[in-house]
Amino acid sequence: MKKHTVVVIPCSGIGKSLGTVGRVATYKVTDRLRPKETRTVCLALLTAGESEALKLVRENPCIAVDGCTAQCSKKNIEASKGNLVHSITVTDVLRENRGLKPEGVIELNAQGNKLAEIIAVTIAKKTDEILEKEK
Amino acid sequence: MTLAKDKVGIICCSGEDFPEGTISRVATRLVLEKLRPDETVTLCLPLFLAGGEDERAFARVFPTIAVDGCGKKCAESGTRKFSGKPVATIVVSEIMKKYPKLKAKSRERLDTEEMELAMKVAEEIAEKVDEILCKKVTK
Numbered sequence: 213m214k215k216h217t218v219v220v221i222p223c224s225g226i227g228k229s230l231g232t233v234g235r236v237a238t239y240k241v242t243d244r245l246r247p248k249e250t251r252t253v254c255l256a257l258l259t260a261g262e263s264e265a266l267k268l269v270r271e272n273p274c275i276a277v278d279g280c281t282a283q284c285s286k287k288n289i290e291a292s293k294g295n296l297v298h299s300i301t302v303t304d305v306l307r308e309n310r311g312l313k314p315e316g317v318i319e320l321n322a323q324g325n326k327l328a329e330i331i332a333v334t335i336a337k338k339t340d341e342i343l344e345k346e347k
Numbered sequence: 348m349t350l351a352k353d354k355v356g357i358i359c360c361s362g363e364d365f366p367e368g369t370i371s372r373v374a375t376r377l378v379l380e381k382l383r384p385d386e387t388v389t390l391c392l393p394l395f396l397a398g399g400e401d402e403r404a405f406a407r408v409f410p411t412i413a414v415d416g417c418g419k420k421c422a423e424s425g426t427r428k429f430s431g432k433p434v435a436t437i438v439v440s441e442i443m444k445k446y447p448k449l450k451a452k453s454r455e456r457l458d459t460e461e462m463e464l465a466m467k468v469a470e471e472i473a474e475k476v477d478e479i480l481c482k483k484v485t486k
Contacts (some may be wrong), residue, residue, distance in 0.1 A: 222363060223393045224361035224363060224372065225391050225394070226359065226361060235361075243455065252364055253364055254360065254362040254363050254365070254368060254421065255363060255393050256362060256392055256422060259425065282399070284393035284394050284396070288393060288396060317376050
């Protein structure tokens with residue numbers, strides 16, 4: 213069976229820190245927690261309809277990581293007919309971790325980093341589940 | 348998003364797959380937070396592309412600057428497709444040619460050298476903002 217790579221795509225929303233939380237969480241997974249099993253792709257490139265990006269999201273399971281309820285990553289993956297298998301919204305995770313106050317867009321504060329770490333662990337676990345099902 | 352007079356919208360690609368995407372993002376925020384806070388707003392590109400009507404309306408009425416990490420120019424093409432041609436496009440990989448000692452290496456956290464590069468890009472964006480607003484005043 214063909215081995216898939218899980219494609220993790222954050223919205224990278226730039227107006228608030230929650231977009232940065234999603235982006236940093238993604239890199240924690242793709243660069244450190246599951247570097248061999250995951251990768252990311254430029255959301256804007258995907259939305260522009262670039263053929264390689266479209267092929268990647270259609271042929272591999274995708275996880276959307278959105279900062280807010282507008283869920284731009286999820287919507288853009290769906291619009292690209294990507295294989296969306298899971299979606300995480302930072303505001304939902306923040307609701308479960310009310311003590312954390314993420315701040316900063318250029319650089320997250322310590323609490324923002326903590327929230328990103330929590331989300332990264334969730335994405336890594338989901339990645340394991342997705343790939344386990346393929347075995 | 349509040350529509351205001353004499354503002355320039357800055358739309359960056361935030362490309363996730365390359366360090367230059369992170370430079371585009373940080374440079375945009377440096378303009379917004381430090382260099383031209385009263386003259387600029389940013390528009391969330393994914394929201395813009397997903398159909399955010401406020402974002403699209405702003406870019407139809409107000410001048411915009413696209414800030415792209417690479418020559419694929421996703422921010423420019425997205426803006427052109429949904430609202431109109433940006434007044435200017437800044438491409439990080441082009442600016443990097445002027446500063447060969449400054450490298451973009453990290454996608455997540457910028458080091459001192461990368462922050463210097465982001466500031467160079469931010470300064471070019473700020474220069475374009477001034478040109479655009481100056482032209483508006485003198486018209």
